[in-house]
Amino acid sequence: MTTAPDHNKITSRRPVSIQDIATVAGVSHSTVSRALHNSELISPEVRQRIQQLAQAMGYTPNAVAQSLKGQRTDTVGLVITSIADPFAGRAVRGIEEVAQANHVSLLLSVSHNDPEREMEIIETFHRRRVDGVISATAQLRGAYLQRLTQMKMPTVFINQQADSEADRLHSVDADDYDGARQAVSHLLALGHRKIGYLGVGNRAQSNRRRFAGYCDTLSAAGIAVDAQWVRIAPTMNNLRADDVLDGQAMLPALLPSGVTAVFCYNDQIAVGALMACRELGIAVPEQLSVVGYDDVDLARYVTPPLTTIHQPKLRLGEIAMQMLLDILEGKPVQSLILPVELVVRQSAAPPRTGAM
Amino acid sequence: MTTAPDHNKITSRRPVSIQDIATVAGVSHSTVSRALHNSELISPEVRQRIQQLAQAMGYTPNAVAQSLKGQRTDTVGLVITSIADPFAGRAVRGIEEVAQANHVSLLLSVSHNDPEREMEIIETFHRRRVDGVISATAQLRGAYLQRLTQMKMPTVFINQQADSEADRLHSVDADDYDGARQAVSHLLALGHRKIGYLGVGNRAQSNRRRFAGYCDTLSAAGIAVDAQWVRIAPTMNNLRADDVLDGQAMLPALLPSGVTAVFCYNDQIAVGALMACRELGIAVPEQLSVVGYDDVDLARYVTPPLTTIHQPKLRLGEIAMQMLLDILEGKPVQSLILPVELVVRQSAAPPRTGAM
DNA sequence: CACTATACTGCACACGTGTGCACGGGCTTG
DNA sequence: CAAGCCCGTGCACACGTGTGCAGTATAGTG
The missing domain is CATH 1.10.260.40 (lambda repressor-like DNA-binding domains)
Incomplete structure (x- = not known):
């Protein structure tokens, strides 16, 4: 030869x-x-x-042929709200690291908080026979959730805290309710009585929990929440919404109510509030205290640095991915809720007219 | 029956x-x-x-079986440096939108500026038989590049400006050299003569181009660049490097040289410089002017808002993805370089001791 | 009525890989 | 020397889908 x-x-x-x-x-x-x-x-x-x-x-x-034969793709589908969302970005990083270490590839898609699109994405994942799905956006309800379970794809939610369905759905969450409680308690301890809330309309679940924590904490302190203290960003064209702009737009409407402090759904909203204050010549924290949520990188870089609630974002991603891997190996897993903690910086201080 | x-x-x-x-x-x-x-x-x-x-x-x-039969996966591999990098994030968003509109899925991986890992990722993409690859990180040289062409995977680079190889490699770039020229020209026009540069060591290509633009523009103005004006962040453990921290660490070393302005490789470096100035009690822009690069969201939110070079990040991503789709359809495509533009905000002003 | 055209369906193979089983040959052993 | 055993290899099928080609039944036409 x-x-x-x-x-x-x-x-x-x-x-x-x-x-x-x-x-x-x-x-x-x-x-x-x-x-x-x-x-x-x-x-x-x-x-x-x-x-x-x-x-x-x-x-x-040829991994395609191997997948067909072996009935597994070593691929995980990942749905997030937006790449621009720094919370998601951080979580994705944690997910990606664990995935890469375990030779699993990531299929990434963006839902822009649109349940319909999210469901389309998940259908696509199903067609591609991903081994599992991680959703950090879950707006799914009713029929959609039913369809999801019908597909029998192992799924892990991040910050979803599925309201009732317990069967096949796993999740890893940070404690929204307690985070809100810590934030508001901090403001109360500083002497504030009139505390506002700036929320969002297109992340119903987490917004509801943080808002509940806000209300309950005030109530527990003997303070009745005034409807004038609360503003929620409109859901309307929830696609491509910019939280900073929303925060900036909402803050002025809050001022007539006489609040001396504002608790914001997240750091971007808080930054928007900061921008509005700068425009209006309101000194933070002397005239108005602002507390954010998430502890995004950005929170450290603005002026004044933001007092906020730190979420273990990276850790959430790592755990979610590891949990999914465990499910795939048949190990028993358990949904869990991670603690959050207050990070005190310089955007919150005692109110000008000392309430003491 | x-x-x-x-x-x-x-x-x-x-x-x-x-x-x-x-x-x-x-x-x-x-x-x-x-x-x-x-x-x-x-x-x-x-x-x-x-x-x-x-x-x-x-x-x-079953899309896996369809892929095997049809010899196409409707999947594109995407390599970026880091999810945390806001430039990449914005580009990914553009890519994702075009991809989703054309029913193409994205396989995402992170290289952390490590050529070896980048090559591993590309090998994985090849095994999975992606239809094409977009790289927004390209550190590939010599043997790696050769191997890449051997795989015959349609590839589009973002901000690579392949130095010499022209054959099978396509790219879409923003004009780094001209961006640096615009930034430095702006500072010169304000009256600065001693202008520093803060760069990075782990993005060799783009750093070199921006640095070249910086040098040439100064030379053209009859100014000899002093080595003391330049600092480059060490490459060492380039993994997980944080540009802001690097900028913050490098700035102090620049001050003894008497520079009145600093041009930074990107906005994160510039923000780091801002942080350092705040610590040292240096007023920006009164005592020191700072110019960034990229025009990341963050640039608008810091104090003072950053004067910077705007890159069409979203557009770069969209074009890259569209270019890849065109290649897959056999259409002729051409690499191109997009213009950038100066965005004047408040971090740069005439030097204290008016040079006029 | 016979022949042909037409409409519909099934057979068989292909894509690339993995694996149970059978088979051939050489060696050992009684 | 014959029988059995083991080592190495190929056959054939499976995974799920798509498609050229052949085959069958029906309708149409002379």
Whole structure:
């Protein structure tokens, strides 16, 4: 047999397959497959010869075919609200690190808080037969949730705290309610009595929990919440909404009520509030205290640095991914809620007219 | 034949296939396949019956099998430096939108500016037989680049401006050199003569271009660049580097040289510089002017708002993705360089001791 | 009525990989 | 020397889908 001088004469567009290697080596594709997997069934000489040949021919296994045969894709679908959302970004980073360490690829899609689109994305994941799904946006309700369980795809939610459904759905959350409580307690301790809330309309679940924590904490302190203290960003075209702009737009409407402090749904809203204050010539924290939520990088860089609630965003992502891997291995897993903590910086101070 | 009362008696874990439908309908899987594709070959009655049956049985086509058969995955691999990088985030958003509109899924991976890891990621993409690759991080050189072309995967680079290789590699870039020129020209026009540069070590290509623009512009103005005016963040553990921290750490070393203005590689570096100034009690822009690069959201929110070079980040992403789609359709495409523009805010002003 | 055209469906193979089973040959052993 | 055993390899099928081609039944036409 002449040593074939050029294996890919035709330079076909297709990458080389094990069949191609088999033909050149004069064996069956089964032998090649086993040889490349270092199977003991194949004689050491043949094994090495084939491995070298594969190397020389530039063989790369076809993961698509392997997925079809093996009934697993080593792929996880990931839905987030928006790339621009720094909370999501941080969580994705945690997810990505664990995924990469376990040789799992990530399919990323963005829902822009649109339940319909989120469901389309999940259908796509299902078609692609991902091994599992992580959702950091979950707006799904009723029929959609039912459809999701029907697909029997292992799913982990981040910051969802599924209201009632407990069966097949797992989640990892940060304690929204307690975070709000800590934030408001801090303001109360500083001496504030009239405390406002700036929320969002398109993240119903988490907004509701933080708002509940806000209300309950005030009530517990013997303060009746005034409707004038509360503003929620309109849901309208919730696509592509910019939280900073919303915060900036909402703050002025709050001032006539005489609030001396504002608790915001997240740091972007808080930054928007800061921007509005600068425009209006309101000094923070001297004339108005502002507390954010999330502890995004940005919170450290604005003036004044933001007092906020720190969420373990990276950790949330890591745990979510690890939890999904555990589910895939059949290990028992348990949904959990992580604690959050107050980070005191310089955007909150005692009210000007000391209430003491 | 008794009308099967329950199609999935066994409730097998596998999703239903066209074969399952065929069995129930009493036809061959070929007929089902054609019926679901609305083929004219199948009689309208059968077609409708099968489609209803598929619906009822909760059929979802297996994209893995379709990919294997059809030799295309409708998937694009995406490599970026870091999710935390706001530039990348914005570009990814543009990419994602175009991808979603064209029913293409995104496989996302993070390289942390490590060429070796970037190559591993690309190998993974190749194994998964993605239709194409977009890289917004490209640190690839020599052997790696050669291997990449060997794989014959259509590839588009963002902000790479491949130095020499022109063949199979496409790219879409923003004009780094001109951006630096605009930034420095602005400072010169304000009256500055001693202008510093804060750069990065782990993004060699773009840093070199911006630095070149900086040097040439100063030279053209008859100013000799002093080595003391320049600091480059160490490459060392380039993984997980934080630009803001680097900027914050580098600025003090620049001051003894007497510079009255600083041009920074990007906005994060500039923000770091701002933080350092705040610590040292240096007023910006009164005592020191700072100019950033990228025009990240953050640039608007810091104090003072950052004068910076605006890159069309979203547009870069959109174009890159569209370019890749064009390549896949066999259309002729051409690499291009987008213009950038100066955004004047409040971080740069004439030097204290008017040079006029 | 016979022949042909037409409409519809099934067979068989392909995509690339993995694996249970059978088979051939060489060696050992009684 | 014959029988049994083990090592190495190939056959054939599976995963789920798509499609060229052949085949069958019906309708249409002379």
